[in-house]
Amino acid sequence: MDEAIEKLKEIIRETDNIVFFGGAGVSTESGIPDFRSQDGLYNQKYKYPPEQIVSHTFLTRKPEEFYEFYKDRMIYKSAKPNKAHLKLAQWEKEGKLKAVVTQNIDGLHQAAGSKNVLELHGSTLRNYCLKCGKKYDIDYVINSETTIPYCECGGMVRPDVVLYEEGLDMNVIEQAVSFISNADVLIIGGTSLAVYPAAGLIDYYRGDKLVVVNKSATPRDSQADLLVQGSIGEVFDQLP
Numbered sequence: 001m002d003e004a005i006e007k008l009k010e011i012i013r014e015t016d017n018i019v020f021f022g023g024a025g026v027s028t029e030s031g032i033p034d035f036r037s038q039d040g041l042y043n044q045k046y047k048y049p050p051e052q053i054v055s056h057t058f059l060t061r062k063p064e065e066f067y068e069f070y071k072d073r074m075i076y077k078s079a080k081p082n083k084a085h086l087k088l089a090q091w092e093k094e095g096k097l098k099a100v101v102t103q104n105i106d107g108l109h110q111a112a113g114s115k116n117v118l119e120l121h122g123s124t125l126r127n128y129c130l131k132c133g134k135k136y137d138i139d140y141v142i143n144s145e146t147t148i149p150y151c152e153c154g155g156m157v158r159p160d161v162v163l164y165e166e167g168l169d170m171n172v173i174e175q176a177v178s179f180i181s182n183a184d185v186l187i188i189g190g191t192s193l194a195v196y197p198a199a200g201l202i203d204y205y206r207g208d209k210l211v212v213v214n215k216s217a218t219p220r221d222s223q224a225d226l227l228v229q230g231s232i233g234e235v236f237d238q239l240p
Contacts, residue, residue: 004226004227004228005228005235005238005239007226008211008213008226008228008235008239009238009239009240011185011209011211011226012091012096012185012239012240013240015096015184015185015209016095016096017096017098017182017183017184017185018091018096018097018098018183018184018185018186018187019097019098019099019100019101019179019180019183019185019186019187020088020097020099020100020101020186020187020189021101021102021180021186021187021188021189021191021201021202022084022100022101022102022103022104022188022189022190022191022232023102023103023104023189023190023191023192023193023195024103024104024190024191025189025190025191025192025214025215025232026082026084026085026102026104026108026189026190026191026232027079027104027106027108027190028190029082029083029084029231029232029233030076030079030080030081030082030085030106030108031076031079032076032079032104032106032108033073047065048065050069050073051164052164053065053066053069053070054066054069054070054074054163054164055163055164055165056163056164056165056166057165059158059163063148063156064147064148067147067148067149068147070159071141071142071147074105074124075124075138075141075142076106077138077142079106079108080108080111081108081109081111081112082108082233083233083234083236083237084189084190084232084233084235084236085108085109085111085112085114086112086113087236087237087239088100088109088112088114088236089109089112089113089114090113092113092114092115092116093113098116098179098182098183099116099117099118099175099176099179100114100116100117100118101118101120101176101179101180101201102117102118102119102120103120103121103191103195103198104119104121105119105121105122105123105124105161106123106124106125107123107124107125118172118175118176118179119172120162120168120172120173120176120198120201121161121162121168121198122159122160122161122162122169123159123160123161124138124159124161125137125138126138126159126160127140127141127149127157127158127159127160128157128158128160129151129153129155129156129157130155130156130157130158131151131153131154131155131156132151132153132155134151134152134153136149136151136157140157141157141159144157168197168198173197173201176201177201177204180201180202180204180205181204181205181206183205183207184207184209185207185209185211186202186205186207186209186210186211187211187212187213188202188210188211188212188213188214188218188220188224189212189213189214189232189236190213190214190232191214191218192214192216192218193218193219193220194219199219202220208225209225209226210223210224210225210226211224211225211226211227211228212224212226212227212228213228213230213232213235213236214229214232215229215230215231215232216229
């Protein structure tokens with residue numbers, strides 16, 4: 001791995017047009033569980049499969065059970081940015097990183113100081129009323145006296161996250177495509193690239209420095225110009 005990290009250091013030093021595409025592995029090192037790993041949410045036992053719970057249909061039909069799971073398993077307000085988040089924020093401040101494209105919904109990139117963050121799947125920090133559209137923060141949901149948070153107008157408040165059966169925000173997609181297609185270096189980190197359509201955005205990359213940093217194998221490893229297998233926080237902590 002030392003040789004790969006040296007190569008990555010060289011790539012970082014020589015560019016000022018990096019885009020980072022990240023997933024759950026970036027957040028697990030901050031104590032937020034992922035969905036698909038051996039210890040992830042999908043491999044735990046619940047009354048309903050987690051992928052069914054976090055669907056549009058389930059929220060609509062069983063909102064109370066949706067919110068029980070959501071508050072217990074998907075909100076991690078005490079989580080703090082780790083070394084990967086902080087390094088990305090540093091690169092942006094230095095003018096090296098143009099954008100973070102993330103599948104995560106925890107807001108940790110912004111907490112670390114990153115400004116240009118494209119959240120493909122939304123954020124638990126934002127919530128809105130289904131009836132009148134009024135916006136609420138995460139504390140309103142956490143501190144709600146009832147399991148289901150309600151707006152003062154009486155409508156149900158829902159998280160601004162993309163659930164199963166829902167489409168991604170096309171404005172966010174278009175921005176992500178633009179940054180990825182114009183990047184000199186694309187770093188894919190902490191993601192198994194198993195979630196579509198998000199993972200398909202990698203196809204828009206046209207550069208010649210595709211870097212994959214991940215603990216386990218991904219479908220893009222064979223296409224990578226540089227492959228670094230390991231903890232993303234530990235790897236990024238060694239970079240300039």
